[in-house]
Amino acid sequence: MTENKILPIYFDNAATGGFKPDGVISATKTALEFCANPGRSGHKLSLACLERVYACRKLLCDFFGGYSYDRVIFTKNCTEALNIAILGTLKAGDEVVTTVAEHNSVLRPLEHLKSKGVKSFYAPLDVNGEIDLNALASFVTNKTRAVIITLASNVTGVAPDINKLRALIPENCLLICDGAQACGHVEINMKESGIDALAVAGHKGMLGIQGSGALLFSERFNPAPVLFGGTGSESQNLNMPDFYPDALESGTVSYPAIISMGEGALYLKENMLKNMQKTEQMCAFLCDSLVKIKGLKLYSKHNPYGIVAFGLENMQSEVAAYNLSEEYSICVRGGLHCAPKMHEALASDGLVRASVSAFNSMNECEIFIKAVSELAQK
Amino acid sequence: MTENKILPIYFDNAATGGFKPDGVISATKTALEFCANPGRSGHKLSLACLERVYACRKLLCDFFGGYSYDRVIFTKNCTEALNIAILGTLKAGDEVVTTVAEHNSVLRPLEHLKSKGVKSFYAPLDVNGEIDLNALASFVTNKTRAVIITLASNVTGVAPDINKLRALIPENCLLICDGAQACGHVEINMKESGIDALAVAGHKGMLGIQGSGALLFSERFNPAPVLFGGTGSESQNLNMPDFYPDALESGTVSYPAIISMGEGALYLKENMLKNMQKTEQMCAFLCDSLVKIKGLKLYSKHNPYGIVAFGLENMQSEVAAYNLSEEYSICVRGGLHCAPKMHEALASDGLVRASVSAFNSMNECEIFIKAVSELAQK
Numbered sequence: 001m002t003e004n005k006i007l008p009i010y011f012d013n014a015a016t017g018g019f020k021p022d023g024v025i026s027a028t029k030t031a032l033e034f035c036a037n038p039g040r041s042g043h044k045l046s047l048a049c050l051e052r053v054y055a056c057r058k059l060l061c062d063f064f065g066g067y068s069y070d071r072v073i074f075t076k077n078c079t080e081a082l083n084i085a086i087l088g089t090l091k092a093g094d095e096v097v098t099t100v101a102e103h104n105s106v107l108r109p110l111e112h113l114k115s116k117g118v119k120s121f122y123a124p125l126d127v128n129g130e131i132d133l134n135a136l137a138s139f140v141t142n143k144t145r146a147v148i149i150t151l152a153s154n155v156t157g158v159a160p161d162i163n164k165l166r167a168l169i170p171e172n173c174l175l176i177c178d179g180a181q182a183c184g185h186v187e188i189n190m191k192e193s194g195i196d197a198l199a200v201a202g203h204k205g206m207l208g209i210q211g212s213g214a215l216l217f218s219e220r221f222n223p224a225p226v227l228f229g230g231t232g233s234e235s236q237n238l239n240m241p242d243f244y245p246d247a248l249e250s251g252t253v254s255y256p257a258i259i260s261m262g263e264g265a266l267y268l269k270e271n272m273l274k275n276m277q278k279t280e281q282m283c284a285f286l287c288d289s290l291v292k293i294k295g296l297k298l299y300s301k302h303n304p305y306g307i308v309a310f311g312l313e314n315m316q317s318e319v320a321a322y323n324l325s326e327e328y329s330i331c332v333r334g335g336l337h338c339a340p341k342m343h344e345a346l347a348s349d350g351l352v353r354a355s356v357s358a359f360n361s362m363n364e365c366e367i368f369i370k371a372v373s374e375l376a377q378k
Numbered sequence: 379m380t381e382n383k384i385l386p387i388y389f390d391n392a393a394t395g396g397f398k399p400d401g402v403i404s405a406t407k408t409a410l411e412f413c414a415n416p417g418r419s420g421h422k423l424s425l426a427c428l429e430r431v432y433a434c435r436k437l438l439c440d441f442f443g444g445y446s447y448d449r450v451i452f453t454k455n456c457t458e459a460l461n462i463a464i465l466g467t468l469k470a471g472d473e474v475v476t477t478v479a480e481h482n483s484v485l486r487p488l489e490h491l492k493s494k495g496v497k498s499f500y501a502p503l504d505v506n507g508e509i510d511l512n513a514l515a516s517f518v519t520n521k522t523r524a525v526i527i528t529l530a531s532n533v534t535g536v537a538p539d540i541n542k543l544r545a546l547i548p549e550n551c552l553l554i555c556d557g558a559q560a561c562g563h564v565e566i567n568m569k570e571s572g573i574d575a576l577a578v579a580g581h582k583g584m585l586g587i588q589g590s591g592a593l594l595f596s597e598r599f600n601p602a603p604v605l606f607g608g609t610g611s612e613s614q615n616l617n618m619p620d621f622y623p624d625a626l627e628s629g630t631v632s633y634p635a636i637i638s639m640g641e642g643a644l645y646l647k648e649n650m651l652k653n654m655q656k657t658e659q660m661c662a663f664l665c666d667s668l669v670k671i672k673g674l675k676l677y678s679k680h681n682p683y684g685i686v687a688f689g690l691e692n693m694q695s696e697v698a699a700y701n702l703s704e705e706y707s708i709c710v711r712g713g714l715h716c717a718p719k720m721h722e723a724l725a726s727d728g729l730v731r732a733s734v735s736a737f738n739s740m741n742e743c744e745i746f747i748k749a750v751s752e753l754a755q756k
Contacts, residue, residue, distance in 0.1 A: 008423060015415035015424070016630060029407050032587045032638075037393035041711035042696055043703035045386060046393070076454035076589065079607035079629025087606075104616075105607035105629060111616040112606050203630060209410045211454065211589040211632025226604070228465075228490050229457035229483035230716030238482075238489040238718070251457025251483060252394065252581060254589025257632070260410075318420055325421035333419040338608030340616070 008329035009364045014154055014181055014307055014355030015333055017204050020260075021267045024207050028260040035255040039232040049255050056262030057245070063265045064179075064198055065189030066216040073215050073248040074258050078180040079105040081199035081215035084248055085176050086110065086148065088223030089197075092117030094145035097169075099123040099131050099160075100341040101153040105199075106178055107341065110148075119143075125345045129299065131160045137168040146174040146196075151182035155342045155353065156300045157283070157307030159186075166194040174221060180204060184268055185276060185305050196221040202257060205305075205357075207264035212257035215248070223248065275358030279306040282356045282365050289369040295376045299346055306356040312376050317350035320375055324352075328371040386707035387742045392532055392559055392685055392733030393711055395582050399649075402585050402641040409637040415630055417610040427633050434640030435623070441643045442557075442576055443567030444594040451593050451626040452636050456558040456579035457483040459593035462626055463554050463575040464488065464526065466601030470495030472523035475547075477501040477509050477538075478719040479531040483577075484556055485719065488526075497521075503723045507677065509538045515546040524552035524574075529560035533720045533731065534678045535661070535685030537564075544572040552599060558582060562646055563654060563683050574599040580635060583683075583735075585642035590635035593626070601626065653736035657684040660734045660743050667747040673754045677724055684734040690754050695728035698753055702730075706749040 010018035036045035038053045057072040066072060075081040086109040090096065096113075098106060100122050110120045123136035136147070147169055152159040159182065166175060176197040182188060183198075184205025190198055195218075202212025217223065225240045229250030234241045241247055268275075284302040291298045295313040312320050321334030332354045336343050343349065354368065388396035416427035435450040444450060453459040464487040468474065474491075476484060478500050488498045501514035514525070525547055530537040537560065544553060554575040560566060561576075562583025568576055573596075580590025595601065603618045607628030612619045619625055646653075662680040669676045673691040690698050699712030710732045714721050721727065732746065 008421075010414070010423065012414060012419050012421065012424065015418045016413060018412065018414065018423075020411070025411055028410055032406055032410075032634075033398070033403055034396065035394060035588060036388070036390060036396065036709065037588075040393045040716075041390050041709065042699050042713075043386075043390065043709035043711070044707075045388065045396075045709050046390065046711075076458075076632065077629035080454075080605055083605045083607065083628070103608055104613065107616050108606035108608075108618060108628070112603075201630075209632070209634055210413060210415075210630055211635050213629075225490075227458055227461045228486035229461065230481055230486075232716065235482065235714035235716050236718040238485050240486060250461070250486070251455035251591075252579075252588055254454065254587070254632070254635070256410075256587055256634075257589050321420050329422075331414065331419065331421035331423050333421075333424075335420075336613035338418075338610065338613050340614040 008331055009367060010331045011354040011356055011360065011368060012331045012333050013357040014204065014353065016210060017207055017357055019357060019359035020207050023267055024260050024263040027263040028209055028256050031259040032256040037252055038255055040252070053253065053255065053258055056258050059262050059265045060214055060216065063269065064216055065191045067191065067218045070244050071217050073245040074253050075213040075215055076211055077213040078178065078199050078201035081213050082106055082178060083109050084215055084223050084226050085197040085199060085217070087113070087226050089174070089221070090118045090145060093143070094118050095141060095143040096120045096146050096148055097123065097136055097139040097144055098148040099136060099150070100125060100345040101131050101150055101158065102148070102339065102341065103150065103154055103178060103180065104338040106148055122341060129156060129346070130158055133160060133165050133168055136165070140169050140173060144173050146176050148176045150178040151188065152305045153342060154181045154307070155337050155339050155351065156309045157303035157305045159303065162193045162195065181305050181307065184264065184272065185279065190216060202261040206261050207267060208261035209257055211254050212261040214261065225250065276304045278358045279356060280304045282306065282360060282362060283308060285362065285365050286354060286356070286369070290372065293373050293376050296372070299348070299351060307353060309351040309353045311348060311351050314378060315375065317352045320352045323375055324371060330368055330371055386709055387745060388709045389732040389734055389738065389746060390709045390711050391735040392582065392731065394588060395585055395735055397735060397737035398585050399645045401645055402638050405641040406587055406634050406638040409634040413633040416633055431631065431633065431636055434636050437640050437643045438592055438594065441647065442594055443569045445569065445596045448622050449595050451623040452631050453591040453593055454589055455591040456556070456577050459577035459591050460484055460556060461487050462593055462601050462604050463577060465491070465604050467552070467599070468496045468523060471521070472496050473519060473521040474498045474524050474526055475501065475514055475517040475522055476526040477514060477528070478503060478723040479509050479528050479536065480526070480717065480719065481528065481532055481556060481558065482716040484526055500719060507534060507724070508536055511538060511543050511546055514543070518547050518551060522551050524554050526554040528556040529566065530683045531720060532559045532685070533715050533717050533729065534687045535681035535683045537681065540571045540573065559683050559685065562642065562650065563657065568594060580639040580642070584639050585645060586639035587635055589632050590639040592639065603628065654682045656736045657734060658682045660684065660738060660740060661686060663740065663743050664732060664734070664747070668750065671751050671754050674750070677726070677729060685731065687729040687731045689726060689729050692756060693753065695730045698730045701753055702749060708746055708749055
């Protein structure tokens with residue numbers, strides 16, 4: 001693993017992973033230089049691309065303990081995957097139980113569905129800042145079609161015990177998980193954890209490029225299409241084909257993006273555990289150091305996602321992030337991180353979020369702590 | 379321009395452009411190696427990406443004679459752009475006039491809207507195989523909200539005179555154009571032609587990578603979101619922001635894909651005319667040579683899109699395409715090309731489509747004609 005030794009210090013990996021393994025970069029470069037259209041034509045170049053796309057479906061299915069490779073569909077980002085899982089599944093009269101820790105990629109589709117007769121309930125945080133799973137379970141009724149929950153908060157890195165949650169809710173209740181911050185950081189096994197749908201961001205922990213994402217889902221989870229168009233299959237049918245993955249993949253897929261995510265998964269099969277340990281170590285160091293700074297309030301605990309959120313008494317989060325960038329060449333994100341209910345629950349009007357990956361270094365963490373200490377004293 | 383001198387001969391550019399200019403490849407490679415998240419954070423790397431994304435909006439707006447750069451939104455492909463234009467605009471009670479030449483990226487969204495009370499009418503081809511614009515105009519009533527038309531058929535390369543069409547339909551009727559096959563091949567000026575919405579494929583004539591696409595639209599065209607999620611703006615708002623481009627760009631955009639399309643546009647600003655002439659020349663040669671082959675029926679005329687469709691008396695189109703690939707290493711597409719009504723109108727159950735780009739060569743065209751001649755005699 002190459003450590004980043006040059007400035008700027010990129011601590012915004014929860015927005016987009018700043019560093020990719022060499023294998024991802026080279027495979028993606030090759031894929032973009034010459035890619036025929038997978039699944040559209042029968043010639044050998046098109047078929048070769050199609051074969052690799054299917055190999056990536058199988059790879060992701062194995063990587064996440066998925067149900068079957070035809071239930072792995074490729075999307076442009078995690079948001080599209082969540083939209084398909086939510087808009088393609090929920091109907092008027094359904095109830096949904098979700099949490100205040102969700103990202104706008106969950107909150108906004110649900111808000112849209114409110115006018116269509118889908119009612120949502122939001123589980124709060126407990127006194128420790130964890131998602132209150134017992135409160136969540138108490139919202140579940142016989143009308144609850146699905147529980148939708150992030151596998152790790154993009155604000156604080158807090159993560160629910162998903163197996164405990166599954167045991168708390170009825171078997172027939174669908175479990176939809178936002179994997180944006182968790183995928184590629186920790187082991188996820190859909191079948192073992194009873195996850196019905198997992199939305200994956202390709203360009204964060206999965207180490208792929210922007211434009212990559214996926215939705216994996218169970219045999220009892222049958223989302224309807226949200227987008228409609230050519231699939232290269234059943235072309236005479238004016239409706240979308242009724243089989244997966246075709247039903248949910250309209251128009252040309254992004255071969256380079258798919259390859260990048262597949263290569264990311266290959267790399268992670270070998271390196272995830274090692275990377276997780278390093279990320280946890282840096283995250284712990286950041287938390288333990290930040291908490292000692294006067295005038296700083298820490299909102300994160302040790303976590304394997306590398307996410308550390310804090311507020312400064314003397315400075316708004318966006319101003320702090322701006323100063324870190326301008327004065328120290330350190331990239332972090334201020335503001336609400338597209339998670340308004342989480343900030344409300346934390347009684348915050350914006351936080352600084354540093355997010356490290358295994359490609360960062362302890363040396364960078366030390367520089368960062370020094371910079372924040374200085375800022376806190378301004 | 380580099381000519382392709384090695385086998386296989388790639389004549390499937392209407393599916394995905396097989397060759398990209400060096401500038402596109404190198405800019406995209408750079409973009410994928412390090413891209414922060416444009417529009418999500420305030421640090422310098424994120425802002426630098428955001429600035430380039432906006433430069434690409436301006437570039438495309440200028441390139442297509444668009445209305446304003448904030449009405450250029452980036453999509454994952456042309457299909458998503460068409461879905462936003464169609465599903466985001468049409469309401470129960472609306473009528474649509476479209477054509478039999480449309481791709482499933484138009485036909486399938488319209489079929490979906492049928493159950494929601496949107497009625498569609500399909501203009502036929504005239505005796506010359508052209509889209510019958512007078513017939514089209516005759517379907518327009520005071521309930522007609524939009525005319526949706528391809529700027530070039532992906533099956534035969536036949537193209538409507540869009541200025542003539544605009545003059546034939548009422549001023550208040552929205553004009554939505556599918557630019558999948560036309561963009562990057564011929565000049566398009568939205569304002570001059572009164573086009574309200576233009577859907578762009580990034581990976582065909584625009585010379586970008588797969589995963590790139592765009593929708594450009596006029597000030598009176600105000601599509602509602604089809605996908606919902608984080609935008610990095612108005613994060614406390616559970617509804618999508620009501621301004622463009624944010625309203626229509628949920629989740630992280632694909633910076634490498636956007637850069638590739640922008641670089642493609644830059645290249646085309648200099649080279650489109652020259653490339654068009656070369657493509658037209660090759661297309662004319664193919665048409666004029668194919669029409670002489672016994673047992674072959676030609677469905678295309680000279681066109682600047684490089685599209686040539688034909689049928690063989692002795693062989694199904696998929697079999698012919700397969701043989702061209704296996705025996706001659708020539709890549710073309712057989713079948714229905716996701717345009718079922720067009721094939722119905724042509725009384726075809728599948729055609730061979732060769733599609734050349736300016737990166738192909740006359741030498742390749744000659745090899746192709748020889749191969750087809752041999753196949754036709756089998």
